[in-house]
Amino acid sequence: MIAQVIIDIPAQQTNRTFDYAVPPELETLVAPGMRVLVPFGRGKKHQRQGFIWRLANQSSFKGQLKPLAEILDLAPVLNGEMLALAGWLAQDTFSFLISCLQTMLPNALRASYQRRFHLLTPLPADSPLTALLDDPTNGHLPDELSPLLLRTLRNAEQAGQLTIAYQVAQRTKVKHVTVFTVKISPAAAQAAQSELRANAHQQIALLNLIQAQPGFSGASAAWQAQLPELTGATLTTAVKKGWLQRSEQEQYRRPNQLPQPKAALPLTNEQQTAYQAVAAAMADRRDQVFLLEGITGSGKTEVYLAAMADALRQGKTALMLVPEIALTPQMVQRVQERFQKDVAVLHSGLSAGERFDEWRRIERGEARVVVGARSAAFAPLQNIGVMIIDEEHESSYKQDDMPRYHARDVILHRAVTHQCPVILGSATPSLESRARAQKKVYQLLRLTKRPQTAHLPTVQVLDMRDADKVAGKPSFSTVLITALQQRLDRHEQSILLLNRRGYANFVMCRDCGNVIKCPNCDISLTLHRDIQALKCHYCGHQEPIPQACPVCQSRHIRDFGAGTQRIELELQEILPTARILRMDVDTTARKGGHQRLIDKFGRQEADILLGTQMIAKGLDFPNVTLVGVINADTSLSLPDFRASEKTFQLLTQVSGRAGRADKQGQVLIQTYNPDNYAIQLASHQDYEAFYQREMHLRHAGGYPPYYYTILVSVNHRQEDLAAQKIYQLFRQVQPVLSPTAVLLGPTPRMIARINNQYYYQFIIKYKHEEKLFTTLQRLVLEMQQESGFQLRIDREPLQIS
DNA sequence: AGCACGCCGACT
DNA sequence: GTCGGCGTGCTC
Numbered sequence: 148m149i150a151q152v153i154i155d156i157p158a159q160q161t162n163r164t165f166d167y168a169v170p171p172e173l174e175t176l177v178a179p180g181m182r183v184l185v186p187f188g189r190g191k192k193h194q195r196q197g198f199i200w201r202l203a204n205q206s207s208f209k210g211q212l213k214p215l216a217e218i219l220d221l222a223p224v225l226n227g228e229m230l231a232l233a234g235w236l237a238q239d240t241f242s243f244l245i246s247c248l249q250t251m252l253p254n255a256l257r258a259s260y261q262r263r264f265h266l267l268t269p270l271p272a273d274s275p276l277t278a279l280l281d282d283p284t285n286g287h288l289p290d291e292l293s294p295l296l297l298r299t300l301r302n303a304e305q306a307g308q309l310t311i312a313y314q315v316a317q318r319t320k321v322k323h324v325t326v327f328t329v330k331i332s333p334a335a336a337q338a339a340q341s342e343l344r345a346n347a348h349q350q351i352a353l354l355n356l357i358q359a360q361p362g363f364s365g366a367s368a369a370w371q372a373q374l375p376e377l378t379g380a381t382l383t384t385a386v387k388k389g390w391l392q393r394s395e396q397e398q399y400r401r402p403n404q405l406p407q408p409k410a411a412l413p414l415t416n417e418q419q420t421a422y423q424a425v426a427a428a429m430a431d432r433r434d435q436v437f438l439l440e441g442i443t444g445s446g447k448t449e450v451y452l453a454a455m456a457d458a459l460r461q462g463k464t465a466l467m468l469v470p471e472i473a474l475t476p477q478m479v480q481r482v483q484e485r486f487q488k489d490v491a492v493l494h495s496g497l498s499a500g501e502r503f504d505e506w507r508r509i510e511r512g513e514a515r516v517v518v519g520a521r522s523a524a525f526a527p528l529q530n531i532g533v534m535i536i537d538e539e540h541e542s543s544y545k546q547d548d549m550p551r552y553h554a555r556d557v558i559l560h561r562a563v564t565h566q567c568p569v570i571l572g573s574a575t576p577s578l579e580s581r582a583r584a585q586k587k588v589y590q591l592l593r594l595t596k597r598p599q600t601a602h603l604p605t606v607q608v609l610d611m612r613d614a615d616k617v618a619g620k621p622s623f624s625t626v627l628i629t630a631l632q633q634r635l636d637r638h639e640q641s642i643l644l645l646n647r648r649g650y651a652n653f654v655m656c657r658d659c660g661n662v663i664k665c666p667n668c669d670i671s672l673t674l675h676r677d678i679q680a681l682k683c684h685y686c687g688h689q690e691p692i693p694q695a696c697p698v699c700q701s702r703h704i705r706d707f708g709a710g711t712q713r714i715e716l717e718l719q720e721i722l723p724t725a726r727i728l729r730m731d732v733d734t735t736a737r738k739g740g741h742q743r744l745i746d747k748f749g750r751q752e753a754d755i756l757l758g759t760q761m762i763a764k765g766l767d768f769p770n771v772t773l774v775g776v777i778n779a780d781t782s783l784s785l786p787d788f789r790a791s792e793k794t795f796q797l798l799t800q801v802s803g804r805a806g807r808a809d810k811q812g813q814v815l816i817q818t819y820n821p822d823n824y825a826i827q828l829a830s831h832q833d834y835e836a837f838y839q840r841e842m843h844l845r846h847a848g849g850y851p852p853y854y855y856t857i858l859v860s861v862n863h864r865q866e867d868l869a870a871q872k873i874y875q876l877f878r879q880v881q882p883v884l885s886p887t888a889v890l891l892g893p894t895p896r897m898i899a900r901i902n903n904q905y906y907y908q909f910i911i912k913y914k915h916e917e918k919l920f921t922t923l924q925r926l927v928l929e930m931q932q933e934s935g936f937q938l939r940i941d942r943e944p945l946q947i948s
Numbered sequence: 949a950g951c952a953c954g955c956c957g958a959c960t
Numbered sequence: 961g962t963c964g965g966c967g968t969g970c971t972c
């Protein structure tokens with residue numbers, strides 16, 4: 148028997164299996180999806196980790212096969228569905244199998260680790276493990292497992308006698324807690340007590356406790372629970388006097404504190420209609436995709452919860468993706484309230500060990516509901532009844548390095564396998580998804596009413612070209628400052644959004660708001676200080692930086708943008724009494740920093756929350772009655788055909804943050820483009836009108852969703868070789884395309900040189916191309932032979948740069 | 949990544 | 961003449 152193994156070879160582009168002989172004693176143990184150690188390369192000592200991809204009877208390899216060294220798993224870590232999914236993903240994203248397999252697994256299974264077992268029941272006296280292990284109770288396993296031991300362990304695991312656990316050697320630090328244990332007898336305590344001064348109250352109380360409970364032991368908090376007046380210093384004294392013993396004890400990972408259970412809310416008519424459509428698809432085992440479109444506060448979450456509850460009732464499981472989960476603790480809490488310990492949460496804030504624990508709970512079927520960020524799309528759930536992607540338009544669902552997958556595509560693919568419905572939910576769906584609903588590929592479900600009595604906020608667009616501005620502070624209109632002052636007087640809170648997207652990257656006229664655009668692409672040009680020029684990311688057009696505005700001849704034309712820090716200082720000068728909380732990458736870099744700031748603002752320890760896009764998402768503060776947008780324009784001028792869509796989404800989202808409770812909310816949007824349709828329609832929260840308008844422009848410009856896009860890029864240390872290669876690739880792709888396809892480029896990439904690597908690229912825009920995919924896959928394979936080059940193929944790149 | 953193979957300069 | 965420089969290529 149031979150095993151085809153996928154091996155992880157760093158820094159090398161290799162996408163094939165290597166055949167290994169399976170030693171006879173392992174033949175009954177191996178299965179596809181297991182991790183193995185194999186000897187690889189001439190280095191006899193070092194073994195590499197790999198995955199068994201397939202088992203076969205013979206090899207086509209001509210040379211002498213090496214044997215598998217060791218198998219690392221008693222049962223496959225990836226089941227048949229996951230292996231097939233990895234194969235599809237590698238093809239679909241033009242990436243390597245090994246990177247797909249690895250992104251599916253929690254880090255703990257990639258890093259170095261140690262195996263231990265935990266006994267679930269006392270071992271029977273005749274257990275063969277007694278003979279095979281030095282001590283069958285301590286959980287310790289030898290570094291190398293003999294096939295006999297492996298087999299015995301697996302039998303014991305299947306008999307429910309023990310479980311095998313992997314402990315991550317690195318990264319997960321074992322937490323310790325200081326424990327104080329009584330060391331002296333009650334009699335000795337009494338003797339010690341008589342020697343103390345009468346006013347040593349704490350020590351006397353402590354000795355009383357020791358006499359009353361001689362076996363007492365615990366952390367200082369436990370002692371203090373018994374003796375509220377006790378301080379840490381007294382415990383230290385007690386240790387010094389020999390009454391207590393101080394020791395470090397391992398602290399187990401904090402079990403998730405579950406919120407109080409909450410019953411389902413009654414559904415509104417709209418919600419009921421939406422839910423029933425999904426439930427019907429689930430009952431019929433149809434892999435139907437639903438686009439649930441509903442403004443903030445319209446109750447999409449209740450529909451999700453109802454659908455997930457339905458899946459559980461049928462003995463199935465449910466998977467829900469949310470963007471960057473740290474940003475939406477409210478969502479996690481609502482799912483946990485409903486489904487309690489059935490929920491596993493997967494997000495980036497977990498340590499490798501915690502993440503692995505959650506993954507194991509899912510794999511074993513202990514957790515039947517999964518909530519997680521992008522990578523949770525690979526959660527090893529079985530028998531999935533429904534999958535949900537909340538805020539489906541979010542760009543964080545696309546991974547930016549290999550494999551460049553989009554979680555939405557993974558979910559849609561799994562839906563076919565599991566024959567289950569998918570709900571894509573958003574207040575501002577991506578144009579791609581909304582267009583598919585138009586074409587009846589997805590079924591559109593709309594929630595148009597806010598169930599609670601909450602009023603929509605009043606939205607006002609402020610024209611910054613002729614607005615009164617605070618002297619010396621051109622970022623603030625007096626209208627906005629007056630509104631902020633009002634909130635300070637009324638002890639209400641405000642949120643200020645500083646739109647940093649596209650910061651300082653484009654050139655705009657301060658007088659008329661004109662942004663320099665590419666003559667060919669209708670996309671704003673990007674400023675490159677290094678070469679003193681404006682460049683188009685899309686077609687490569689280049690022009691010098693103008694001295695005066697080409698529209699109004701004003702000389703106040705320059706790069707645009709402002710940092711949060713500077714804005715904070717300016718605002719503090721204007722409103723000296725305001726307590727301002729700044730939220731940006733600097734203040735949230737530390738783990739949990741984001742949540743700390745949110746909690747602080749929620750406790751009303753600040754009046755104004757000033758931040759970038761991250762404040763727009765999923766936060767709900769009842770006391771916030773004003774939302775101000777300092778500069779709505781910046782994201783509008785991104786060198787990207789999605790600029791309007793991004794701006795619309797951001798403004799709609801942030802506007803929804805005002806006045807969600809009983810108080811009337813106000814939104815003020817400062818802009819140099821007050822007539823722009825994205826800003827106007829966002830101020831009316833009119834997604835459908837925006838969709839119609841934007842689709843029109845996309846159609847005229849030949850952009851997605853009317854075309855699919857693929858970016859092909861090549862890099863090499865030598866510029867001429869990279870350029871040569873991109874033309875060579877270009878010539879190979881061109882002839883297989885139909886006349887409806889459009890090729891842009893080749894051009895050097897915007898930042899043509901990174902790390903002494905030169906990048907060249909071209910873009911393919913297409914509708915239906917039979918041969919394109921196989922051609923590109925062939926190119927990926929062929930490029931493996933050519934060293935020095937790196938080929939990158941990105942489907943539907945988020946930004947074209 | 950390792951490690952070997954391979955084809956050009958300063959040394960016993 | 962050889963020791964060794966690290967560029968290039970392979971690893972079942």
